[in-house]
Amino acid sequence: MSVANLSALLLTTEQRTLLGGIMVNWVVEQQLERALHFANQKQREDFEKEISNVPHANWTPSMHLPWLILELEMNITIREIQIEVARHMMQPMMNENNPSMSNIVMQLNMGEGKTSVILPMLAVSVCSSPSSLVRIVVLKSLFPMNYQSLRYKLGGLLNRRVLPFACRRDMNFTDVQINKIFNRLQQGLSNHDVVLTSPEDILSFDLLTIDKCRQNQFDVGRAMLSIQRWMKMFGRDILDESDEILHVKYQLIYSIGRQQQVDGGLERWNTIQFxxxxxxxxxxxxxxxxxxxxxxxxxxxxxxxxxxxAWLNQKNDRQLDQQLILSFILDANSSINIVIDRFPYSIIQLFRIMRGLLSSEVLFVALNKRYRVNFSVNQNSKFNRLMAVPFRAKDVAADNTEFGHPDVAIVLTQLSY
Known part of the structure; x- marks a missing residue:
């Protein structure tokens, strides 16, 4: 497009004001049409909720033009609570010099429009900053739905591209490919695009960086590390379902080297069974x-x-030793030094297994899980392992997932059979 044609598209202040007023009227007209529809369908509750929502009561459309366009394109009226939440979540961006305001977590009831309304609002607001590349992190199971939804809401009049970021261990990146990814992210920052990813993809990219260095592919590893550093500097993460994503159980582990037997071997299995x-x-x-x-x-x-x-009684240890062993097994704060010079290593290993099960509450955690809901053996023929694995729902095994703690895995495997 020539410079002359580009300048012809620029609007004067009066024209922009007139266009904004027309858009506000369209939004109000859409709300009236929705209210009339609910009235005709005799949906009284929806009708009352619609007319009670006063448009633009606590925000000025001219100050947040992307939100106005979002209302128009989605055929909605943003509610006051949604505006308040979005503003509160945007505070860290407004207070960049205040380190105590670097992160914000908000909780809303189901059906309040967290994913459908507030998430796009935050995305278009934060990505407008020239120093912030928005990275929306969603659960892997919700990734396709969120991708389609965000493309529909942000890809129209708002003209924001949604860039999916995926990474798996079987992706054998080259330094050329990594540089292309880096260039695309930098281009996304300048174009105010939005990156959509999942926690597994982020963790996989981090681990793959280490794995590349371990394989002496330092050029690729260095390029991947540059992306990580750049994202920490310019990336702004928005987490949907943050309680699930930030849960301590959410982890990703890459196994390396040859398969080895767990410490204690068969005796560990026998002890847990006992x-x-x-x-x-x-x-x-x-x-x-x-x-x-x-x-x-x-x-x-x-x-x-x-x-x-009961476990000690079948060991036939001396009374003094039994008290010492009990103290070590049942008290998580007791030092290993009280047993390290009195017993051989193989026996101490059993003590530590019992200590983990009892005082570290591995047994407590395992027994609180529900069979075939939180754990079971994956019956899928493609999954050729006999160990218990995490389940996402009733009889629905989590794909490519195992329990990270060996004792938890052994306890739940024995309970499964």
């Missing part, structure tokens, strides 16, 4: 004492005490 048999023996009695709430925090120490005593 403990589970003791759980079966003692839980009925303890449950009767605690009104069948065996898995509340209060009766669990008693269960641990009984398990530890």
């Amino acid at each position: 403990v589970l048999n003791l759980v079966k023996q003692h839980t009925t009695n303890i449950a009767q004492q605690h009104h069948n709430d065996i898995f509340l925090q209060s009766p669990f120490p008693e269960l641990c005490q009984r398990i530890a005593n």
Whole structure:
């Protein structure tokens, strides 16, 4: 397009004001049409909710033109609570010099428009900054739906491109490909585009960087590290379902090297099986004492005490040694020095297994999981492992996922069978 044609598209202040007024009238007209539709369909609750929502009550459309365009294109009226949440979430961008305002977390009830309204509002507002590349992080299972939704809402009149960012271990990147990705991200910053990704993709990219360096592919690793540093400088993350994404259980592990037997080998499996048999023996009695709430925090120490005593009784250790072992197994704060000079390494290894199960509450965590809801064996023929794996829902195994803690995996595997 020539400079003359480009200048012809520029509007004067009066023209922009007139166009903005027309758009506001269109938004109000759309709301009236929705209200009439609800009235004709005798949807009284929806009708009352629609007419009670006063357009632009707590914000000025001329100050937030992308939001006005979003209203017009989505055929909605942004509610006051949504404006308040969006403004609150944008505070870190407005207070860049205040390190205490670097992150904001908000919670809303279901159906309040977090993903459908507030997320696009934040995206178009934050990406307008020349120093911020918006990276929207969503759950992997919701990625396709969010991608289609954001393309529809941001790709029309707002003219924002949604760039999907995916990374898996089987992607054998070259330094040329990494540089192309880097250039596209930099171009996205200048064009005010939006990046959509998932936590697995981010973690996979981080681990793949380390893996490339481990394989002596330093040029690729250096280029990937440059992207990570650049994203930390210019990236602005918006997390949808942050309680799930930021949960401590959300992790990604790359296995490297040859497969090895877990520490303790067969004895670890036998010990855990013995403990589970003791759980079966003692839980009925303890449950009767605690009104069948065996898995509340209060009766669990008693269960641990009984398990530890029963396990030690079949070891035939001296009384003095038994007290020492009990102290080490049941007290997570006790030092390993109290047993390290008195017993061989193989025996100490069993003590540490028992300590992890009881005082570190690995057993407690495992017994709180629901069979075939939180864990089970994946029956899919393509998944050729016999270990228990995490489940996302009833009889729905999480794809390409395993339990990261070996004792949790062993306990749940034995419970599954």
